[in-house]
Amino acid sequence: MRKPDGKIVLLGDMNVGKTSLLQRYMERRFADTVSTVGGAFYLKQWRSYHISIWDTAGREQFHGLGSMYCRGAAAVILTYDVNHPQSLVELEERFLGLTETASTDCLFAIVGNKVDLSEEGASEGCETEGDSPGPAGGSAPSKGPKQVRLEEAVALYKKILKYKMLDEKDMPAAEQMCFETSAKTGHNVDLLFETLFDMVVPVILRQRAQGPPQTVDISRYKPPERTKSGCCA
Numbered sequence: 001m002r003k004p005d006g007k008i009v010l011l012g013d014m015n016v017g018k019t020s021l022l023q024r025y026m027e028r029r030f031a032d033t034v035s036t037v038g039g040a041f042y043l044k045q046w047r048s049y050h051i052s053i054w055d056t057a058g059r060e061q062f063h064g065l066g067s068m069y070c071r072g073a074a075a076v077i078l079t080y081d082v083n084h085p086q087s088l089v090e091l092e093e094r095f096l097g098l099t100e101t102a103s104t105d106c107l108f109a110i111v112g113n114k115v116d117l118s119e120e121g122a123s124e125g126c127e128t129e130g131d132s133p134g135p136a137g138g139s140a141p142s143k144g145p146k147q148v149r150l151e152e153a154v155a156l157y158k159k160i161l162k163y164k165m166l167d168e169k170d171m172p173a174a175e176q177m178c179f180e181t182s183a184k185t186g187h188n189v190d191l192l193f194e195t196l197f198d199m200v201v202p203v204i205l206r207q208r209a210q211g212p213p214q215t216v217d218i219s220r221y222k223p224p225e226r227t228k229s230g231c232c233a
């Protein structure tokens with residue numbers, strides 16, 4: 001198997017729909033999922049590049065693995081559930097810190113999933129793909145108002161750029177990187193992944209130009225010689 005040229009990682013709280021989004025995009029279906037254990041990846045060929053897309057576990061007990069999956073990532077998809085405000089809060093409090101190991105020019109997308117469950121449905125501000133954004137067959141349960149507004153995701157995106165000390169001028173605009181999706185209906189799912197694929201290609205090319213990732217070979221590590229003065233002198 002050819003080594004992937006770049007990596008995209010999905011992060012977010014349990015149950016927000018990370019696995020379902022990936023399954024919808026890669027397998028073109030919405031099916032039952034089980035809560036992810038550890039992580040798993042799909043390989044996607046995009047133009048002449050092979051991109052690995054990593055699905056991670058949102059469960060607290062696997063939290064420690066997150067930064068390992070993010071290592072060298074060209075893009076991170078921070079996923080929340082539009083009907084659970086706490087899942088957006090968790091992105092900042094629990095998941096953003098895991099992205100320290102990502103590429104220095106890593107891109108961030110913020111994705112509010114499960115829009116099909118709110119009464120605004122998929123109508124707000126986003127282009128739809130082929131599938132209808134309406135209820136996916138059967139009798140839909142009564143829908144309440146969406147609990148997280150898109151503007152809140154946009155605010156988080158801007159906060160992330162500040163936190164990462166990235167200049168807004170050098171990064172894609174928040175409006176381009178904040179999506180509302182439904183893995184169930186397919187709303188905006190292709191748009192999300194394919195926008196990111198196009199954007200990560202330049203990141204991959206830059207990573208290649210910089211050579212292989214910096215790794216530490218501990219077998220070659222020599223401890224610094226101790227001086228007589230020690231640390232407190």
Ligand SMILES: Nc1nc2c(ncn2[C@@H]2O[C@H](COP(=O)(O)OP(=O)(O)OP(=O)(O)O)[C@@H](O)[C@H]2O)c(=O)[nH]1
Pocket residue numbers: 012013014015016017018019020021031032033034035036037056057058059113114115116117181182183184185
């Ligand atoms: N209505 C609706 N349900 C969804 C959507 N996406 C996921 N679900 C459901 O939400 C539940 C959790 O989905 P998963 O994709 O397993 O969530 P996850 O983020 O991968 O969860 P972990 O693996 O535990 O981190 C499942 O019952 C899905 O069927 C969506 O867009 N709309």
Ligand SMILES: [Mg+2]
Pocket residue numbers: 018019020033034035036055056057058
């Ligand atoms: Mg999962």
